[in-house]
Amino acid sequence: MSVSSAAADRSVRTPLPVLGRDVTVPLVTGGEVAYAALDYAASAPALQRVWDDVAAYAPYYGSVHRGAGYLSQLSTDLFENARATVAGFLDCRETDQVVFTRSTTDSLNLLAAALPAGCQVFVFETEHHAALLPWRDARVTCLDAPGSPDEAVGTLERALADRDPHGPALVCVTGASNVTGELWPVRELAAAAHAHGARIVLDAAQLAPHHPVSVRELDVDWIAFSGHKLYAPFGSGVLAGRADWLREAEPYLAGGGASRKVTRRADGGVDVEWHEGAARHEAGSPNVIGAYAVASACKALTEAGWETLVAREQHLIRRVREGLADVPEVRILSLFGDDAPRVGVISFVVEGWNSSHFAAALSAEYGIGVRDGLFCAHPLVRRLLGSDPQTQGECGAPEAAPGEKSLNAVRVSFGAGTPDEHVDRFVRAVRELVREGARWTYRTEDGRCVPAV
Numbered sequence: 541m542s543v544s545s546a547a548a549d550r551s552v553r554t555p556l557p558v559l560g561r562d563v564t565v566p567l568v569t570g571g572e573v574a575y576a577a578l579d580y581a582a583s584a585p586a587l588q589r590v591w592d593d594v595a596a597y598a599p600y601y602g603s604v605h606r607g608a609g610y611l612s613q614l615s616t617d618l619f620e621n622a623r624a625t626v627a628g629f630l631d632c633r634e635t636d637q638v639v640f641t642r643s644t645t646d647s648l649n650l651l652a653a654a655l656p657a658g659c660q661v662f663v664f665e666t667e668h669h670a671a672l673l674p675w676r677d678a679r680v681t682c683l684d685a686p687g688s689p690d691e692a693v694g695t696l697e698r699a700l701a702d703r704d705p706h707g708p709a710l711v712c713v714t715g716a717s718n719v720t721g722e723l724w725p726v727r728e729l730a731a732a733a734h735a736h737g738a739r740i741v742l743d744a745a746q747l748a749p750h751h752p753v754s755v756r757e758l759d760v761d762w763i764a765f766s767g768h769k770l771y772a773p774f775g776s777g778v779l780a781g782r783a784d785w786l787r788e789a790e791p792y793l794a795g796g797g798a799s800r801k802v803t804r805r806a807d808g809g810v811d812v813e814w815h816e817g818a819a820r821h822e823a824g825s826p827n828v829i830g831a832y833a834v835a836s837a838c839k840a841l842t843e844a845g846w847e848t849l850v851a852r853e854q855h856l857i858r859r860v861r862e863g864l865a866d867v868p869e870v871r872i873l874s875l876f877g878d879d880a881p882r883v884g885v886i887s888f889v890v891e892g893w894n895s896s897h898f899a900a901a902l903s904a905e906y907g908i909g910v911r912d913g914l915f916c917a918h919p920l921v922r923r924l925l926g927s928d929p930q931t932q933g934e935c936g937a938p939e940a941a942p943g944e945k946s947l948n949a950v951r952v953s954f955g956a957g958t959p960d961e962h963v964d965r966f967v968r969a970v971r972e973l974v975r976e977g978a979r980w981t982y983r984t985e986d987g988r989c990v991p992a993v
Contacts, residue, residue, distance in 0.1 A: 555852070556844060557588035558771065558957030565907045568980045568991045573907035576962035580769070581718050581885045581953035582911055584749060586833075587771040593836040594774065594829055604828055605797060605819070619828050622835035623818065629838035630763055630780050631754035638780045639818045640831045644745040645670040647764035647779035648712070650821055651741055652678070654789035659708040662699055662738070664692070665919040666719075666875065671712050671743040672919070678710075685923050688876055689725040693732055700736035709738035715747030719917050719924070719951070721857075721885030722876045723747075730759045741781070745769050749955055750853060750883035752846045755781065767830060771957070772837040776830025787816050791823060798823035841956070849956050853884050856954055856963050860886055863967030869893075869974050873924040873949060884958070887915070887951040889925065890974060895948040896989035901978045902950075904991045906969040908962075911951040921949055 564572040577585055597618065602611030604619045623638045632638065641647045652674035655661070661675040664683045672682075681699055686692035696711065703709055711733040716723050726742055733740040741762040744753050748765040755763060762781030767774060791798040791814055798820050801813040814820050841849065861878075864870045869891040874880065890898050899912035914921045952966060981992040 555959050556771075556840070556849075556956040558585040559588060559591055560585045561957070561959075567907060568904040576906075576908040576965055578952045578954055578958070578962060578966055579909050579911050580749070580955045580958070581746060581915075581951060583768045583773055584771045584955055585957055586773055587837055587840050587957070589840040590772050590833050590836045594833050597829070597832060601828065603825055615828050619826065619831055622831040625835035625838055626778055627780065629753075629842060630778075631756050632780055633755060635783060636755065636781050637783045637786060637818045638778060639786065639821050640826060640834075641764075641777040641779055641821075642775060642827070643670075643768070643777040644668075644743060644764045644766040645674075645777075647777050648741070648743065649674040650779055650792045651710075651762060651764070651785075652676070653792055654785045654821075655710065656708040656785065656788075659710055660703055661710050661712060662696065662703075663712045664695075665923070666717065667712065667714055667917065667920075668718050668743065668745070669916045669918070670745070671714060672917075675712075685875060685920060689728070689880075693725055693728045696729055697732045697736070700732065700738055703736070703738075705737060709733075709736070711738050711740040712743065713740065714743045714745075715753065716750065716883045716885070717875070717917075717920070718746045718885060719887050719915050719920050719949075720874050720876075721746070721882040721887075721953075722874065723751075723881045723883065726758045726760065734759070739782070746883060746885060749841075751850060767834040767837065770834060770837045771840070771955075772830070772833035774827070774830040774833040776827050776834050778834065783817075786818075786821060790814075792821040793823035795823035797826070844956070853955065856958060856960070857882065857884055857886070859960070860952065860954075860963050860967060863964075864888060864970065867971055867974050870970065873921070875920075875924070884955055885951065885953040887921070887924075887949045889949050890970075893973075894989065895950045896984075897978070897982055898973065899950050900982055900989040900991065901973055901980070902966070902969055904982075905973075905979055906965060908966050908969055910966075911953070913948045915949075915951055925949065 560577060563575045565575045566572050600611055600614055602615040604616040627638050641650055648670055655678050660679045662681045663672055666685045683695050683699055686695050713729050714724055715726055730740045739761040742760045744763050744765040747753055749770045764779050767776040798814055799812050800815050803811045805811055871889050873887045895912040899910050902908040902910055982989050983992045
């Protein structure tokens, strides 16, 4: 191997520094081990860069848009610069708005509250609940899970062709599945939506941490994502996109910051003139540190280089999938097949194992943190498992004791901060558990499988 190729190989295998990389956890079998955080799809660890930026700003924290003092002015500039950074990260159009929210769920509920009267919403049953459930005041058409990207586009086109062509319509679609990690044909779905007079919002919660996302290239109307999945777990999210529906809607929250002018009427009531920009939906004291953290993460990922980050993640995906392929008892869940492009999210079931039991053993005996359950995507996981879609179950809650049939799955997820050793330990642990069984006894407590003591 040449010096240059060796350097390139090292760059692919070098994770970005994250908090928690030196944390050790106890094992039920004795001793401690470095914790392998493989639940990035739920919440990714904070980038060290993000933590350092927040720590440097914290002494200068002040209220924004309200104070004449130096710290308030500094914080206001930082908050608005964060908005501009996010707009650049998403390659927004000049007329787009960036609204800071609490999360992807909050962002999509905000958009749902801004829908025009009579709006029809089209959403696949494969969506995360954050994208499946907010549209309670709209007419919702839930589309069947497709078996391929082409089928997804065809399904949407047929549904849109049957709608009322004169009324408003919105399509909500994920960029990458939080269950299978598979990439969805967003650009093609956007083209289908626009061809039929509909708009489209992209749930980028699982896409933005793994791939560059461009509003212009994908031609979507809105993008929603969460800071806590983008290595910035400080309680902030983003809704970015077209301004008109947001400008015409009642404020998502009523209060200070959203109002431009409030006057008392003679009859004792009040008249309100609301802001028309992003502030219209950012009432109250905004989460300045959360917004700054998101902007810091956007900068860090951009500066690290998406080509390198994507190549490194694909390297990890191959290691995990090839390792699991050597264990016949493991079945990886997929909609689009083994060759579908994907991000670092893999869900699976293990023959003869309750999924909660398996996840508990990974944690207690190997120091590996994964997720088990239905991943807040109940209809999709039910379909992939072939179980009754009417069977009730809670997000992350097991439905059977150790050794009994499980109606849930196990999810392993990783990203820019994951070392090779963590995924290699995970693959070894899966092999050992399947071939040798758990070394400890487990019981069900408060709906979860835990080590017996």
